[in-house]
Amino acid sequence: MTMNSVREQPATSVVRQSFAHRVSSRLYTSAKLRLRLLISAPLLWLSLVYVAALLALFITAFWTMDSFTGDIRVEWNIDNFVQLFTNSLYQAVTLRTIGIALAVTLIDIVIALPIAFFMAKVASPRMRGILVISILMPLWASYLVKAYAWRSVLSNDGILQWLLRPLGLDTPGYSLVGAALTLGYIWLPYVILPIYTGLEKVPQNILEASSDLGAKTWSTLRLIVFPMLLPAIAAGSIFAFSLTMGDYITINIVGGATQMLGNLVYTNVGTANNLPMAAAIAMIPVAIMFIYLTAVRKTGALDNL
Amino acid sequence: MNRKTPLKLSALVAGLALALSGCAAGGASGPTKLQSLGDNEKTLSLLGWPGYAEDGSNDPAYDWVSPFEKETGCQVTFKAYGTSDEALNLFKSGDYDVIAASGDATLRLIASGDVQPLNTDLIPNYAGVYPFLKNQAWNTVDGETYGVPHGYGANLLMYNTEVVKPAPTSWDVVFDKASAYKGKVTAYDSPIYIADAALYLMAHNPDLNITNPYALDETQLAAAVDLLKAQKTNVGEYWSDYLKSIDSFSSGNSVVGTTWQVIKNFMPEGSTVEAILPSEGATGWSDSWMVSSTTKSPNCAYAWLNYIDSPEANAAATEYFGEAPATADACQFGSEGFCESYHAGDADYAAKIWYWTTPVEKCLDGRTDVKCTDYSAWTTAWQEIKG
Numbered sequence: 060m061t062m063n064s065v066r067e068q069p070a071t072s073v074v075r076q077s078f079a080h081r082v083s084s085r086l087y088t089s090a091k092l093r094l095r096l097l098i099s100a101p102l103l104w105l106s107l108v109y110v111a112a113l114l115a116l117f118i119t120a121f122w123t124m125d126s127f128t129g130d131i132r133v134e135w136n137i138d139n140f141v142q143l144f145t146n147s148l149y150q151a152v153t154l155r156t157i158g159i160a161l162a163v164t165l166i167d168i169v170i171a172l173p174i175a176f177f178m179a180k181v182a183s184p185r186m187r188g189i190l191v192i193s194i195l196m197p198l199w200a201s202y203l204v205k206a207y208a209w210r211s212v213l214s215n216d217g218i219l220q221w222l223l224r225p226l227g228l229d230t231p232g233y234s235l236v237g238a239a240l241t242l243g244y245i246w247l248p249y250v251i252l253p254i255y256t257g258l259e260k261v262p263q264n265i266l267e268a269s270s271d272l273g274a275k276t277w278s279t280l281r282l283i284v285f286p287m288l289l290p291a292i293a294a295g296s297i298f299a300f301s302l303t304m305g306d307y308i309t310i311n312i313v314g315g316a317t318q319m320l321g322n323l324v325y326t327n328v329g330t331a332n333n334l335p336m337a338a339a340i341a342m343i344p345v346a347i348m349f350i351y352l353t354a355v356r357k358t359g360a361l362d363n364l
Numbered sequence: 365m366n367r368k369t370p371l372k373l374s375a376l377v378a379g380l381a382l383a384l385s386g387c388a389a390g391g392a393s394g395p396t397k398l399q400s401l402g403d404n405e406k407t408l409s410l411l412g413w414p415g416y417a418e419d420g421s422n423d424p425a426y427d428w429v430s431p432f433e434k435e436t437g438c439q440v441t442f443k444a445y446g447t448s449d450e451a452l453n454l455f456k457s458g459d460y461d462v463i464a465a466s467g468d469a470t471l472r473l474i475a476s477g478d479v480q481p482l483n484t485d486l487i488p489n490y491a492g493v494y495p496f497l498k499n500q501a502w503n504t505v506d507g508e509t510y511g512v513p514h515g516y517g518a519n520l521l522m523y524n525t526e527v528v529k530p531a532p533t534s535w536d537v538v539f540d541k542a543s544a545y546k547g548k549v550t551a552y553d554s555p556i557y558i559a560d561a562a563l564y565l566m567a568h569n570p571d572l573n574i575t576n577p578y579a580l581d582e583t584q585l586a587a588a589v590d591l592l593k594a595q596k597t598n599v600g601e602y603w604s605d606y607l608k609s610i611d612s613f614s615s616g617n618s619v620v621g622t623t624w625q626v627i628k629n630f631m632p633e634g635s636t637v638e639a640i641l642p643s644e645g646a647t648g649w650s651d652s653w654m655v656s657s658t659t660k661s662p663n664c665a666y667a668w669l670n671y672i673d674s675p676e677a678n679a680a681a682t683e684y685f686g687e688a689p690a691t692a693d694a695c696q697f698g699s700e701g702f703c704e705s706y707h708a709g710d711a712d713y714a715a716k717i718w719y720w721t722t723p724v725e726k727c728l729d730g731r732t733d734v735k736c737t738d739y740s741a742w743t744t745a746w747q748e749i750k751g
Contacts, residue, residue, distance in 0.1 A: 124740075130476065148748050215616045232547070233601050233617065312608075316599045318750050330449040330555065331743040 113345070120339040124332065131334055139339035149323070153343055156320045159239050159310075160303040166243035167250040167299045168292055175251050176284075179258035180266070191255075194248050202245065206312045209241040213313055233315035241313045242303050249298035257291020258284070293355045300351060304344040320344055395480035395657035397508070398666065405661035407439045408668060411455055412464035413651065414444040415685045416514065428680040432671045438664035447554060447604055448720075461659040462668055464514055466649045467502030468556045471722035472739065474510050479654040481508040486666055489673035492691040496714055501728055502721045503652045511652025512669045513690035515682035517706065518648035518717045519552065519560065520639040522613065522623035535564045535642045537620050539591055542598040550612060550621030551595065553602035555739065555746035556720055559647050560622065561588040561595075563718060567644040576729035577647065578721040585737045585745060592749045602750070606630075613637055625706060626686025641716060648717035649687075682706075 086093050120139055123132050143149050178190045197205065212219050213230055220230040231237045261284060269279040307321025320343055327337035410417050417440065420427030429440050443460070445451040448469040455463050455478060465473060473479045484490045493513050498504075503511040523532055528545065539561070542549050551557055562577035565587055572584050580588060600618055603609040606627050612618040614632050628639040653672055655665045671677050673690060679697035682689040688706035689695065695703035707713040721728060727736040737745075 148751065151751060210611075211615075214612075217615075315601045316596060316750065318747075322750075323747060326743070326747060329447070329453070330746075331740065332449060332453060333740070333743075 116338045116341060119335050120342060122335040124335055139336050142336070143339055143343070149340070149343070152318060152320055152323055153347075155235070155317070156304060156344075157347065159235060159242070159319065160300045162239045163242045163246065163303045164250075164296045164299040166239065167247050168254075168296060170243075170247060171251040171254050171295060172292075175254040175258050178251075178255050179261075180263075194251050198248055203308070203312075205245055206241060206309045209237070209244065209309075210313050213237045213240075233313050235314065235317055238310045238314040238317070241309050242306060243299075245309065246299045246302050249302070250295035253294040253298075254288065254291045257288050257294075261287050290358055293358045297352070297355060301344075301348050304347060395477060397481040397483045398486060398662055399483065401486055401663050401666055404436050404438050404663045404667060406437070407441070408462065408661050408664040409460050410440060410442045410462050410464070410668070411445060411451060411460040412442065413466075413685065414446075416444070416464050416651075416681060417442040418681075418684060426680065426684050428677045432668065432677070435671070436664065436667045438661065438667060440668075448556070449554075455656070458656070458658055461656050461661045462653055462665045463656070464651050464653050465511070466651050467720035468554075468649075468722050468739075470502050470511055470652055470654065471505070471724060473654060474505050477657055479510055480657040480659075481510055482512065482655065482669070484509055484512070487512060487670045487673070489670050489691070492675070492693050493673060494690060494692060494709060494714075496711060497650055497690055500650070500719065502650065502719055511654040512673055514651040514653055514672060515678070515685065515687040515689050516648060516650035516714070516717070516719065517625055517687035518641055518646040518713075519622050520625060520628070520646060521642050522621060522628060522637055522639045524613070524616070524619040525636045525638050527616075527619040531638070531640075532620070533640070533643050535560070535644050536568075538622070539564050539595055540568075542595055542620075545620050546598045547600045548617065548619040549595065549598045549600060550609065550618035551599055551602050552622045553604040555742040556647075557622070558585070558588050558592065558742050558745060558749075559718065559720070559723075561591045563644055563647060565591065576727075577718050578723050579727040579729040579731065579736050580723065581727070581731075581734040581736055585741065589745050589749060593751075596749060596751065624686065629686050641713070645716035645718065648719050650719045 086096075119131075121135050121137065123134050123136060123138065124130070125132055174190075174194075178187050182190060210233075211217050213232060214220075215230070215232070217230060223230060231240070265283060266279060269283050274282070305321055307319060307325050310317065310319045310322060320340060323340050324337045327333045327340060417429050418426040419429035419440065419442070429442070432438070433440055443454065445454055448466050451463060451465060452469050452472060454460065455465075455473065456476075463473070463479070470479075490512055497513040497516065499509070503509060503513070521532065521535060521538070523537065525531070527548070528537060537545070538549050538551065552560070558580075559577040562574055562580055562584065565572055565584070566574040566577060569587065572587055574580065574584050601612060603612070603618075603621075606624060609618070609623065609627050610630055610632075613623075613627075614635055623639055625639065628637065631637055653669050655662065655669070659665055672681060675691055675693035676697045678689045678691050679694035679702070682694065683698045683702050686706070688703070688708035689698070692709050695708060703709065723737060723739050723742055725735050725738050727734065
């Protein structure tokens with residue numbers, strides 16, 4: 060069969076073979092070229108979809124919008140940024156957003172630390188498997204479903220009110236507190252997992268050595284485990300912090316009458332149709348995350364991701 | 365093949381020149397209206413509020429699109445939107461032939477040249493439309509009609525009869541007296557809600573001389589913004605999704621605030637809520653079907669405009685959504701009590717409604733000595749109110 064087809068078109072197949080042969084031998088000898096070709100497709104994807112989109116966003120922020128017809132006009136100016144820095148609305152919302160993001164990060168770390176410690180150091184392998192699955196399980200449910208579930212939990216006739224009533228307390232309702240609780244719940248798995256991985260890396264014999272030398276549990280945790288765990292905590296905090304910074308759906312569902320930076324972006328895209336202003340506002344979380352990541356980099360947490 | 369290319373090119377150049385001259389003229393000499401109808405095209409894509417074009421896929425009992433398809437041969441696709449602003453963005457994509465737009469969007473569509481003027485002679489059923497819905501600020505510009513009415517309704521005041529006592533007759537329960545229900549007041553989440561505050565000020569603060577809640581100069585807007593900022597301290601949550609509003613009224617998280625008749629109709633059984641038209645009147649909507657200036661199916665579009673104002677279809681569509689129909693004849697086709705519950709054709713009731721209109725710089729109340737605040741200013745103000 061092969062012999063036949065070769066005999067039918069001898070000239071072309073020789074040429075093609077020699078070309079393919081040349082390419083393959085070139086690739087075989089040069090490892091660098093091979094790597095470059097392999098990486099170029101994902102790299103192109105990353106630069107086009109990610110970096111170029113961010114750049115386009117930044118450029119758009121310097122344009123303006125015709126306020127009546129809603130068409131974008133390419134007139135270079137920095138009005139949008141002047142607005143950002145002078146209008147007290149943007150300062151208040153930025154501070155509120157950072158506040159919620161910090162609160163969510165703190166809530167998550169406080170809950171995640173004991174759970175992760177129990178999983179990594181105390182639980183039996185069987186128990187550990189069950190715990191990992193139960194932590195990952197909520198990730199299978201849609202984000203919206205979880206937010207709406209919290210809407211009914213926090214509501215006036217909800218389960219939280221029923222639990223707190225005997226203690227003489229009320230549900231926080233649809234408010235900043237409600238939003239922070241909900242976001243804390245939604246991002247919790249993303250914080251537990253890196254801390255759990257970090258704890259697994261802490262060798263058991265170091266803990267035993269500390270105990271042999273007379274250190275109490277608390278001292279061991281504070282002086283041995285915590286410093287070793289700091290990068291893992293920082294890695295987890297990146298998830299909770301950055302995901303909260305960009306949120307606008309949860310705050311809409313359980314946040315009551317308050318708004319975050321994401322809502323301002325959303326109203327400028329959806330309601331005001333002012334894409335340049337939306338782009339300028341979107342630069343605020345980008346800048347904050349940049350600062351945050353630079354700070355986190357110093358702890359060495361990024362090597363842990 | 366070779367001969368065609370220069371033709372195409374010149375057409376392109378001509379098109380570009382046209383587009384450029386259109387820009388220069390500010391869209392005034394934009395799209396022209398149809399003079400006669402031809403054969404129906406094959407497809408028609410509609411954009412509208414949820415429930416404006418049902419083909420039986422949500423509930424087999426509600427289907428007024430299929431008869432239209434059979435009658436005209438136009439295959440309909442329908443996309444629903446959640447807010448007027450979303451509608452505007454979707455329509456600008458150029459994917460839709462026809463849009464059902466509320467008055468807070470129509471003027472913007474006309475100004476940007478996205479919709480074409482209509483030749484109402486080609487729409488026989490237009491004659492049956494209530495006169496008080498024709499030639500209004502939100503569907504007619506410079507004597508040209510751009511939209512045929514679909515239906516209308518008011519933004520009512522809903523309250524929980526167990527909590528809000530005595531029964532309110534005025535909007536003051538959500539403004540000056542709102543602190544009695546702190547954290548349980550709700551309001552519509554859109555810049556157009558500023559008009560509700562203006563309407564209240566029109567009755568309670570005559571010094572401001574507001575004569576039309578959609579024509580506010582800077583001082584009048586500032587007064588409305590102050591009122592809404594004071595209201596915000598009592599607001600539990602704002603709503604734009606009517607299902608969210610039903611949920612918060614039935615759970616007791618909201619006890620008083622703006623609503624639509626359809627929300628009242630869809631409240632779960634046993635709810636203790638009432639919806640009224642307060643003494644000051646109310647804002648409301650009168651939706652218009654408009655045709656895209658770049659549509660490739662103008663004949664199907666006209667056929668739809670005519671069909672939706674036919675008594676049967678108009679009754680089916682407006683009763684399903686929960687609003688008054690645009691034609692008196694529709695009342696014969698709706699279920700019993702339909703027209704009464706929405707006060708259809710009641711000119712006194714209709715006169716109390718200030719229909720959503722896009723605020724523009726040229727004051728809608730006819731003032732020429734001041735510039736009015738436009739929708740973009742309202743949007744900025746709304747963001748500031750929400751803080």
